[in-house]
Amino acid sequence: MIIILSHQFLDFDALAAMAAAQKLCPEAVLVIDGKYSSYVQEFLSLAKEQLPYYRFKDIDVDKVEKIILVDTQEIERSIGNKKLMDRLRTIPIEIIDHHPVVEPDGQNQIIEMVGACTTILVEQIQQRGINLTSFDATLMALGIYDDTGSLLFANTTPRDLLAAAYLVEEGAELAVMAEYLQRPLTSEQKDLFQQLLDNGVIEKYNEMPVFISYAESREYFSGLALLAHRIGEFENAEIFFLVVKMEDRVYLVGRARGGSSLPLNEIVQAFGGGGHEKAASAVIKNGNIDSIIRLLREEIKLRAEKPTTIRDIMSYPVKTVFPDTSIEEVGKMLLKYGHTGLPVVQDEKLVGIISRRDVDKALKHGLQHAPVKGFMTRDVITVQPDLSWEEVQKLMVLHDIGRIPVVENEILTGIVSRSDVMRLIYGSVVPTLNELARDRSIARREEILRHIAGLPQYIQDDLAVIREAASEMGNQVYLVGGFVRDLLMNMPNNDLDIVVEGNGIELGRILSKKLTCDKLVLHASFGTASLIFCNGTHLDIASTRREDYDFPGALPVVEESTLREDLLRRDFTINAMALCLNEDSFGDIIDYYGGFRDLQQKEIRFLHNLSFIDDPTRMLRAIKFAVRYEFKLAKVTADAMPIALKEDVFAKISAERFTEELILIYKEAKFQRMGRELIRNGIFxxxxxxxxxxxxxxxxxxxEQRSLTERWLISLKNLDSNEISAVLDRLTLPKSLKRITLEYLRLKQALKLEDLTDLKNLDELLAGVPLLLFNILGSDDAYTDPLKKYRLLREGIQMKTTGKDLRQSGVREGPEIGSILKQIRLAWLEGKIRTPDEEKRYLEILLEKNDRADCIDNKPI
Structure with missing residues (x-):
């Protein structure tokens, strides 16, 4: 009998390697007798028919003629049967493993440094042309993915990738693999992981940070490679060494990432281990943790080279311009040297950066003679030449910038680009901006899907319909703008803005039928559509487009473009993100310009330095968003406001556009703070x-409790009549708002001329005034006391007499009726009448006077 064994703490690589070994040796049987994770146990319970196995109690150990041992070299860790242990010297053992050699003993061994043991056996299966079922391929692929961290661990080799590709061709089910691989740490792994975090320290060797930690467990279990990968997500170092004692052995695992030049394989060779430069390990029998760490430090010191610094990779000398250099001249230099930007220096000191994009926009607006200092970026991140490349890489990621000036003793000495760093790390393999943006998006996808699941059901239903329509059209469709921003901030927003990389009009027509909207509005010239629903919400759809402005404040000229260009036309980074709605990438966030970063840093940042020149109303929106979300203006954005205002950019903005943005601010809950900021920044x-x-x-x-009209009129309270008239001349208010403002102005002017103690004139002026206007007029200190007194007197009026009553009493139709009613009302105000009975007697006196007057008028001459 030939039996196939592995270590007793069974993982997917061990199980897959056993199954692969049986394919190579069909007469052998699998013996599984030990511990294994709940996920392996679940898999075995479901796959018992496809993967029959035995325990030692089920076989006659006296008949064992050969042992095939996979994914380990330690036979005593694989046998839980004393009788078989006693026979080991008489039984040939074939070992197939990918771990470093523990104790070379001359036995039949195949030990190769690959990411997974299963890879070695799959290569043999492929060479022999052995057929695999979909189940076989899935299990073996699961083993490779498990031990290589889905092909992401540093110990992964090209052989692992090729073996995995072959298994996918043979029918491996990736969905099944994902179900078993996406799992949390076991309780034992969590305990060990916590020890490693608690005991770890970062030590520097020639300025190279190295994380070293240790832990101990009474029992052996697999998964150190996974823990090393997880440690790398928590600790700020490029090199990691973990020293873990389990039972009577010490396991040394080393991992490196990025452009580290420390050869880990040479270091672990001192402990009898192996591997390659960025992933290596060793097993030390009866080792002592303290002595191993001491020797480890000595080996690192011997091999730690001085790290690569920015001085080694920067470009120099640097082409520069002066603050007073004209935009036209800068444009010629950029064209001549093919640069995307130039540092701006004064007295050899760096004062800013000017980009080609900003120069092009300035030239288009006819500002070729303007000095570059008005358009350069002043908030420049710089580095020292002796800084390590790792620190510069962090700055580039943190601030989302691709070129950083190098400054020494305040003098510009060079410039380092993202490509310089990438070449150091990856050689010629440099990921594109699109790939980097997508990588960041995938990392946040799970969080986004949770946010979407928390949306109102009708919005989720709408998104499902849009996803279906996108599939029908075969185009990429995205949510963009404010909805994405507010979704990431977990704030309500019911208005959907959709962008399609295709025909927005066609998508609008499809969705109008699927969503049964109340109204569909199409704008063929702009390629947009709007779906309006009875509940007040609307869905705006547009084709991806680029907008250019022929002059400051002009309406944009629209052209078809890519999603990247479409997002670039928006106002601020937090509004320039997109959420993919297509089935295969639903929930992915596309963030080319650092919007997610600015949300986290709570900053409002425009997308380019001429943003306020292109559209000056963006200054109002910048303040609106900053106050609404309790954000601050990024320094570069705040600094651009006075520059734009100095250029008198509002001169070519229509009153309609400014008024529209201003009204939106008055509708905000925090409009008063926004108003103060508009004043403070000089915009008003x-x-x-x-x-x-x-x-x-x-x-x-x-x-927050006041209506738009109240908010508007209250803000005018301290202005005199001439000033209010001047304000109205500069705005195009809605008709109703302008009408009530003019009434407010009329009343304010009239009150200024009135004797406020004359109740008759005051009542004639204010009798029919709406309560809203009356309250606002009364809030003016000049009128507070008399209007308060008048209001109390007016509220005390209980006048019962009507014009009908007077006609029934014989008063003729005409001005007499109005005159009598006014006299009664005035008597109430003056306190001459206090009760309805007094009003009745007073009316009798008036009627009597009226009768006598009639007699006199009718007496013959």
């Missing part, structure tokens, strides 16, 4: 051409 002064005493000092809680 620039637009209204004067420094008016706007009133944005009401308590926020009061402001």
């Amino acid at each position: 002064k620039a637009w209204f051409k004067a420094d008016y005493a706007w009133n944005f000092e009401e308590a926020e809680s009061v402001g």
Whole structure:
């Protein structure tokens, strides 16, 4: 009898290797007798018919003629049967493993440094042309993926990838693999992981950070490669060494990432181990953790070279320009040298950066003679030449910038680009911006899907319909703008903005039928469609497009473009993200411009330095978003406002566009704080051409309860009549709002001329005034006391007499009726009448006077 064994703490690589060994030796039987994870146990319970196996109690150990041992070299860890142990010297053992040699003993061994033991056996199966079922291929692929971290661990070799590709061709089911591989750590792994975190320290060798940690477990279990990978997600080092004692052996695992030059395989060779430069391991029998770590440190010191610094990879000398250099001249230099940007220096010191994109926009707006200092980026990240490349890489990722000036003693000495760093790490393999953006998106996808699951059901249903329509069209469809921003912030937003890389009009027509909207509005010239629903929500659809502005404040010229260009036309980074709605990538966030970063850092950042030149109303939106979300303006954005205002960019903005943005601000809950910011940043002064005493000092809680009309009129409270007229001349208010503002202006002017103690005139002026206007007029300090007194007197009026009553009493139709009613009302105000009975007697006196007057009028002359 030939039996196939592996270590007793069975993982998927061990199980898959056993199954592969049986394919190569069909007469052999599998013997599984030990511990295994719940996931392996679940797999075995479901696959018992396809993968029959025995325990030692089920076989006659006296008949064992040969042992095939896979994924380990330690036979004593694989046998839980004393009788068989006693016979080991008489039984030939064939070992197939991918771990470093523990104790060379001359036995029949195949030990090769690949990511998974299963890889070695799959290569033999492929060479012999042995057929595999879909189940076989899935199990073996599961073994390779498990031990290589889905082909991401540093110990993964090209052989592992080729073996995995072959198994997929043979029918491996990736969905089944994903179900078993996406699992949390076991309780034993969690305990060991916590020890490694608690005991770990980062030590520097020639400025190279190395993480070293140790842990101990009474029992052996697999998964150190997984823990090493997880440690790399928590610790800020490029090199990791884990020293773990389990039972009577110490396991040394080394991992490196990035451009580390430390050869891990040479280090672990001192412990009898092996591997390659970025992934190596060793097993030390009866080792001592302290002595192993001490020797490990000595080996690292011997081989740690001085790290690559920025001085080694930077470009120099650097082409530069001066702050007063004209935009036209800078454009010629960029064209001549093929650069995407130039540093701006003054007295040899770096003061800014100007990009080709900003130069092109300035030239298009006719600003060729303007100095570069008005358009350069002043908030420049710089580095010292002796800084390590790892630190520079972190800065590039953190700030999402591709070129960083190198400064020494305040003097510009060079420049380092993202490509320089990537070449150091990957040679010529440099990922594209699209790939980097997608990688960041996938890492956040699970969180996004949770946010989507929390949306109202009708929105989730709409997204499902849009996904279906996208599949029918065969185009990429994205949610964009404010909805994506608010989704990431877990804030409600019911208005969907859709962008399609295709025909937006066609998608609009398809969705109008599927979603049964109440109204479909098409704009063929812009390639857009709007679906309007009875519940007040709307769905806007557009084709990806690029917008250019012929002059500051002009309406954009629209052309078809890519998603990247479509997002670039938006105002701020937090509004320039897209969420993919297609089936295969549903939930992916596309973030080319660092919007997610700015959400986390709570900053409002525009997309390019001429943003406020292209569309000056973006200054109002910048303030609106900053106050609404309790964000701050990024320094580069805040610094651009006075530059744009100095260029008088509002001169070519229509009153309609400015008014539209202003009204949106007045509708915000925090409009008063926004108003104060508009004043502080000089935007109101620039637009209204004067420094008016706007009133944005009401308590926020009061402001939230007021209507748009109240908010608007209260903000005018401190302005005199001439100033209010001037404000109205600069705006295009909605008709109803303008009408009530004019009424407010009329009343304010009239009150200024009135004797406020004359109740008759005051009542004639204010009798029919809406309560809203009356309250706002009364909030003016000049009128507070008299209007308060008048209001109390007016509220005390219980006048019962009507025009009908007077006609029935014989008063003729005409002005007499109005005159009598006014006299009664005035008597109430003056306190001459206090009760309905007094009103009745007063009316009798008036009627009597009226009768006498009639007699006199009718007496013959």
